[in-house]
Amino acid sequence: MTSHLFAICFNATRPADLARFWSGLLGWEQADGPDGDSAILPPGPAGFRVRFLPSQEPKIGQNRAHFDLTSTSPEHQRRTVARALELGGKHIDVGQLPEEGHVVLADPDGNEFCVIEAGNRFLAGTGVIGALAGDGTQEVGYFWSAALDWPLVWDQDQETAIQSPDGGTKLTWGGPPVAPKTGTNRLSFELALPADADWEAEVDRLIALGAKRASGEDDGGRLLMFDPDDNEFHIQKPR
Numbered sequence: 001m002t003s004h005l006f007a008i009c010f011n012a013t014r015p016a017d018l019a020r021f022w023s024g025l026l027g028w029e030q031a032d033g034p035d036g037d038s039a040i041l042p043p044g045p046a047g048f049r050v051r052f053l054p055s056q057e058p059k060i061g062q063n064r065a066h067f068d069l070t071s072t073s074p075e076h077q078r079r080t081v082a083r084a085l086e087l088g089g090k091h092i093d094v095g096q097l098p099e100e101g102h103v104v105l106a107d108p109d110g111n112e113f114c115v116i117e118a119g120n121r122f123l124a125g126t127g128v129i130g131a132l133a134g135d136g137t138q139e140v141g142y143f144w145s146a147a148l149d150w151p152l153v154w155d156q157d158q159e160t161a162i163q164s165p166d167g168g169t170k171l172t173w174g175g176p177p178v179a180p181k182t183g184t185n186r187l188s189f190e191l192a193l194p195a196d197a198d199w200e201a202e203v204d205r206l207i208a209l210g211a212k213r214a215s216g217e218d219d220g221g222r223l224l225m226f227d228p229d230d231n232e233f234h235i236q237k238p239r
Contacts (some may be wrong), residue, residue: 002149003191011055061182065134067113136173140229189233
């Protein structure tokens with residue numbers, strides 16, 4: 001039985017504050033944990049939560065991955081941008097061109113995200129978080145397709161994208177050139193298994209697909225692993 005994507009995690013200097021920003025922007029319910037972490041919960045049973053974990057590591061350079069938020073109309077895009085600024089976000093320049101229709105912003109902790117213009121066919125029907133857009137190789141796209149058992153919905157010129165069979169947010173990787181990794185990623189995946197699943201067998205399966213296992217578990221019963229592009233991810237131990 002394969003893992004499912006339980007959460008996309010942000011390392012955050014102020015987890016509760018960052019959760020309030022994203023809760024206010026997405027309209028998802030906020031839930032604070034006992035250990036200084038916070039989460040926002042998707043509105044339905046499908047999809048993943050977004051977790052905000054305490055970390056004092058400084059942000060180094062541009063994140064390897066960012067959210068692309070969707071818009072249904074030009075006015076909707078303007079409202080989303082205005083709401084983000086009202087909540088503490090800011091405009092940033094990452095080299096985007098004036099004629100490009102998306103708006104590039106950063107949340108209060110400096111994490112980049114885009115508000116995509118209406119009419120983007122690739123993100124049609126995905127929901128408010130259209131994509132988690134990553135800097136990565138074709139190999140890592142193939143790895144995550146097999147790891148999550150999500151089909152490839154794009155595989156061209158070494159760019160890849162996968163999506164759950166149930167729809168929703170796409171996970172995308174832009175292909176080469178891939179910028180060198182600098183420090184620990186601020187965004188990472190957290191995987192989970194049903195309580196009766198064979199956890200060690202799943203870890204072995206992920207390793208056979210190309211992952212690497214770090215030594216030990218963290219205090220939350222999560223094992224740290226690395227995908228083929230050396231991105232951190234965790235897999236929960238069943239409880």
